[in-house]
Amino acid sequence: MGEEVKLFRSWSSPFALRIVWALEIKGIEYEAVFEDLSNKSPLLLQYNPVHKKIPILVHNGRPIVESFVILEYIDETWKQAPLLPEDPYERAMARFWAKFCEDKVLISIWSAFIKQGKEQEEAMVAATENLKFLEKEMKGKKFFGGERIGYVDLTLGWLANLGSIFEEIVGLKIVDEEKFPLLYSWMQDFAEAPIIRDNWPPRDKMIVKFQALLDAAIASSSSSSSSSK
Amino acid sequence: MAEQKVKLLGFWVSPFVYRVIWALKLKGIDYEYIEEDIFNKSPLLLQLNPIHKKVPVLIHGDRVICESYVIVQYIDETWPHCPLLPQHPYERAMARFWADFAETKLLITASIALCARGEVQERAVKQAMEAVEKIEGVVKGKKLFGGESIGYLDICLGWMSYWLPVWEEVGGMQIIDPIKFPATSSWMNTLLHHPVIGDNLPARDAMIEYFQKRSKDISESDWFEGIIRLHLQP
Numbered sequence: 001m002g003e004e005v006k007l008f009r010s011w012s013s014p015f016a017l018r019i020v021w022a023l024e025i026k027g028i029e030y031e032a033v034f035e036d037l038s039n040k041s042p043l044l045l046q047y048n049p050v051h052k053k054i055p056i057l058v059h060n061g062r063p064i065v066e067s068f069v070i071l072e073y074i075d076e077t078w079k080q081a082p083l084l085p086e087d088p089y090e091r092a093m094a095r096f097w098a099k100f101c102e103d104k105v106l107i108s109i110w111s112a113f114i115k116q117g118k119e120q121e122e123a124m125v126a127a128t129e130n131l132k133f134l135e136k137e138m139k140g141k142k143f144f145g146g147e148r149i150g151y152v153d154l155t156l157g158w159l160a161n162l163g164s165i166f167e168e169i170v171g172l173k174i175v176d177e178e179k180f181p182l183l184y185s186w187m188q189d190f191a192e193a194p195i196i197r198d199n200w201p202p203r204d205k206m207i208v209k210f211q212a213l214l215d216a217a218i219a220s221s222s223s224s225s226s227s228s229k
Numbered sequence: 230m231a232e233q234k235v236k237l238l239g240f241w242v243s244p245f246v247y248r249v250i251w252a253l254k255l256k257g258i259d260y261e262y263i264e265e266d267i268f269n270k271s272p273l274l275l276q277l278n279p280i281h282k283k284v285p286v287l288i289h290g291d292r293v294i295c296e297s298y299v300i301v302q303y304i305d306e307t308w309p310h311c312p313l314l315p316q317h318p319y320e321r322a323m324a325r326f327w328a329d330f331a332e333t334k335l336l337i338t339a340s341i342a343l344c345a346r347g348e349v350q351e352r353a354v355k356q357a358m359e360a361v362e363k364i365e366g367v368v369k370g371k372k373l374f375g376g377e378s379i380g381y382l383d384i385c386l387g388w389m390s391y392w393l394p395v396w397e398e399v400g401g402m403q404i405i406d407p408i409k410f411p412a413t414s415s416w417m418n419t420l421l422h423h424p425v426i427g428d429n430l431p432a433r434d435a436m437i438e439y440f441q442k443r444s445k446d447i448s449e450s451d452w453f454e455g456i457i458r459l460h461l462q463p
Contacts, residue, residue, distance in 0.1 A: 050330060050363060064322045066329060076318040088306035089292050095299045100280060133280055 005030035008044055008056040010037050012201045012209055014158035015067045016055035021154055022071055024195045026078045068098065071151060083151045097137060097144065098155040104130045105156065109174055113166040113210075114217045124172065131180055138182035142189055153190060160190040161200050162210075169211050231308055233290030235260035238274060240267045242431050242439050244388035245297040246285040251384050252304045254425045256311050298328060301384060313381040324374070327367055328385035335360040336388070337460045339404060343396040344444040344453065350402060352461055357404045361413060369412040372419055379423060383416075390417035391430050399440045 007023065007030050009016035023030050035044055035054055047056045047063035057064045057073065064073045075083045084091050108130050111123035134156075138144070144152035163175050164187075177184040190196055237253070237260050239246035253260050265274050265284050277286045278295045287294045287303065294300050305313045314321050335357055342353035364386070368374060374382035389405070397403055407414040420426050447453055 059319075062319055064319070064326070066326055069322050069325045069329065072325065073318050073322040076321065088303050089289075089294070091306065092294045092299050092303040095302065096294070096296055099296060099299070104280075 003029070004058075004060050006033055006058040007031070008033045008035055008047065008054045008058070010035050010054055012206060013037075013054060014162060017199065017201075018067050018154045018157065019055045019057060019070050019074070020199050021149075021157065021195060022074050022083060024199060025083070025149065026074065026081045028074070028078055068102070068155070071154065075151070081148075083145070083154065085145075085150070094144075094151045097134075097152045100130075100133070101152065101156045105134065105159070109159070109163070109166065112172065112174060113170055114214060116218060116221060124174075127174060128179075131175065131183060135180045135183050138186060140182070143186065149190065149193060149196075153186075157190055157196065160187040160196070161203075162206070163187060165203070165206055165210055169207065169214060230290065234288075236263060236288040237261070238263045238265050238277065238284050238286040238288070240265055240284045242436055243267075243284060244392045245283075247429065247431075248297045248384050248387065249285045249287060249300050249304070250429050251379075251387060251425060252301045252313060254429055255313070255379060255384075256304065256308045258304070258308060298332075298385060301381065305381070311378075313375070313379075313384060315375075315380065324380065324382045327364070327374075327382055331360070331364060331386050331389075335364070337456075339393060339396060341457060341461060342402055342404065343400040343440065344448040345457065346448070349457060349461070350400065354402050354404055356462060358406070358409070361404060361410055365410045365413045368416045371412075371416070373416065379420070379425070383420060387420055387426060389413075390420040390426070392436075395433065395436045395440055399437060399444055 005023070005028055007016070007019055009020065009032055011034060020032070033043075035041060037054070040052060044054065044056065045052055047058060048054075048065045051065060053065070055065070055067055055070060057070045059073075059077070064070050071083060084094055105127070108123050108127035112120055112127050115123055141147075143149050144156070159175070166172075167174055175183055175187060191200075235253070235258055237246070237249055239250070239262060241264060250262075263273075265271060267284060270282055274284065274286065275282055277288070277293050278284075281295060283295070285295075285297055285300060287300045289303075289307070294303050301313065314324055338353045338357040338360065342350050342357055345353055374380055374386065393405060397405070405414060405417070421430075
């Protein structure tokens, strides 16, 4: 059957990487279309007129956007190597934890990285609280999905690589091995899984990119505080 | 499992709780409703939802599920009769996309418009209307988002048909202009006349009183500024 699958992504977006990983895990053939987000293509704007963002999955000409929506679509369309569990309650738990990872964990860790001073301190406190909940949820499993990588792992997966990059750039220990041994171990296992390891942007390029983002954030916050004097 | 006891922890005026009520009623599922005072949270709520400390919380046997859209999908998957989500993966993706869009682009801006005044309220109303314009395109030519019967997207957006007019009245603003948004207005009307929705709504007078006080408290809070910065375009 002629299946045409395209993924609009950027070289570094962790949201698009979730989709790359999902497609690879299921062994789905696809064409990757790399976008320059500072110069979005007409095709990107046509496929995602509402948000104008990547990732965009185009399946037989029909676009699906928003990474969580795309992940569920992929799981429902290609049944091999399921990402979500079978049982409705386990599925509900996976959806709950994925949303928690996105709305709370990602936001607090990003803030701990990009903010300064008091705001950074507050973000670290929030991040630590959120990570405690995650540590408890691991419950001695190898992955959140159990023995195999699943929906929640893919959602949080950015942390397995970006976490150490953030820590290196700002000199802050976000996922302390002693405080969060299960999470720390998960990060190693996830990052070393062949599909993940083979589909991660070059570390040195990522460091340059996120250092630049941080520098820009510091510059804009200090210029706004000096202009208010 | 489906025959195990169902309980719903809710708050009388929460649109999120009503999503779950409507889903349960549409599927004819018996449940016990437990009212929670969210301004004086019970030990039960804090025990059942320690992370978010919010309602709705669904208790099914010994299972606890939080977050309204997670609960609605759980209900749909556990009691598959009268399906709420469409059958086809692409249609399901569209329903989930628009539910997320309305939550992040309309619900939040509309609630800012309820509480703010002056220039901030104007901006919020403008951005809320931009969101409604997109929703108008989706519902055009349809009786309901779910087609002939109420579906997932109708349930997720159902607050628009009843809470939004209350917020417009309390906030002294208009988002749903029936001339600009005829399909949306018609959909809102259809929903309100559906027995499951129309017979399961909080009392309007009590809602007006509640939101008058609540919007004032929110506008005077020290965290409202942060919400505006986070969710409103400049």
